Amino acid sequence: MPLVRVASSDGVSVAVHELSGADAAGQPTLLVAHATGFHGRAYLPMAAHLADRYHVVGLDMRGHGDTSLPPDWSVDWNGYGDDALAVGDDLAAAASGRRLIGFGHSMGGAALLLAAGRRPELFERLVLYEPIVFAPDPDRAGGPSPLIAGARRRRATFPSVEAAIANYASKPPLGAFDPAALDAYVRYGFAANGDGVRLKCSPEHEAQTFEQSTTNGLWERLPTVETPTVVISGRIEADQPSRGAAAAAEQLPHGRYLEVPDLDHFGPFTDPARVAALVAAQS
Numbered sequence: 001m002p003l004v005r006v007a008s009s010d011g012v013s014v015a016v017h018e019l020s021g022a023d024a025a026g027q028p029t030l031l032v033a034h035a036t037g038f039h040g041r042a043y044l045p046m047a048a049h050l051a052d053r054y055h056v057v058g059l060d061m062r063g064h065g066d067t068s069l070p071p072d073w074s075v076d077w078n079g080y081g082d083d084a085l086a087v088g089d090d091l092a093a094a095a096s097g098r099r100l101i102g103f104g105h106s107m108g109g110a111a112l113l114l115a116a117g118r119r120p121e122l123f124e125r126l127v128l129y130e131p132i133v134f135a136p137d138p139d140r141a142g143g144p145s146p147l148i149a150g151a152r153r154r155r156a157t158f159p160s161v162e163a164a165i166a167n168y169a170s171k172p173p174l175g176a177f178d179p180a181a182l183d184a185y186v187r188y189g190f191a192a193n194g195d196g197v198r199l200k201c202s203p204e205h206e207a208q209t210f211e212q213s214t215t216n217g218l219w220e221r222l223p224t225v226e227t228p229t230v231v232i233s234g235r236i237e238a239d240q241p242s243r244g245a246a247a248a249a250e251q252l253p254h255g256r257y258l259e260v261p262d263l264d265h266f267g268p269f270t271d272p273a274r275v276a277a278l279v280a281a282q283s
Helices: 040-048 077-094 107-118 146-153 161-169 179-189 203-211 219-224 241-251 272-281
Strands: 004-007 013-020 029-033 055-060 100-105 123-129 190-193 196-199 229-233 255-259
Touching: 004 077, 013 040, 013 077, 029 040, 029 077, 029 107, 040 055, 040 179, 040 272, 055 077, 077 100, 077 107, 100 107, 107 123, 107 219, 107 229, 123 272, 146 203, 161 179, 161 196, 179 190, 219 241, 229 241, 241 255
Parallel strands: 029 055, 029 100, 100 123, 123 229, 229 255
Antiparallel strands: 004 013, 013 055, 190 196
């Protein structure tokens, strides 16, 4: 399908992209929700490995990809949940009410949990890769997260898409990405800007999203999410979402935890075929 837009809260018009598959064949619909700073089409290489069994659709949440921020909006993770829910409702209606499968990566995992908590009949199951949800921890060290500082330092402009790809490929963490995943992230994550290109998700918006991640209120809502959910993590690392994955699965009434120690937080991009196989195996 061509780019479709779905109305969400705060006047947001959410961009929705077909990533692979064809619903005409009666395949179940898999909704992909992206990580902070990324966008739906960054998952095109992963979706290609699922095309034989799913109609794969990705959304761009507000401030990411082709979805604009509403005027004067302050980051509130409930808004990301609104975007996922709006697209899920639209897809379910198009599929004659058939329930969806959700794949959420990092922030996208949190957004799908927020949506499923509000609409338990929408998803048949969720597969979440290191969702952003943490138990309250008063002993956690204070100070700004390195993710926040890193986002604010992120270079926003390049002379061309090719220059951006070359820059990212030369250093971690994006240097470890599958080349097709890196190409998709850059090609669809930048917009023309004068004589060059600029990130569609601004470094400041990415930083503010990270700042609000530990107070998104999702932990307390997990026991009310009835959707069967598999929570996957890569290796457990300090200051990474992997450290909260097992606890999140335990909080969910129908949660299950799977650790894959040879992957990291960027598994859907570093090894899209492997993560696609993990998603397919949960059916």
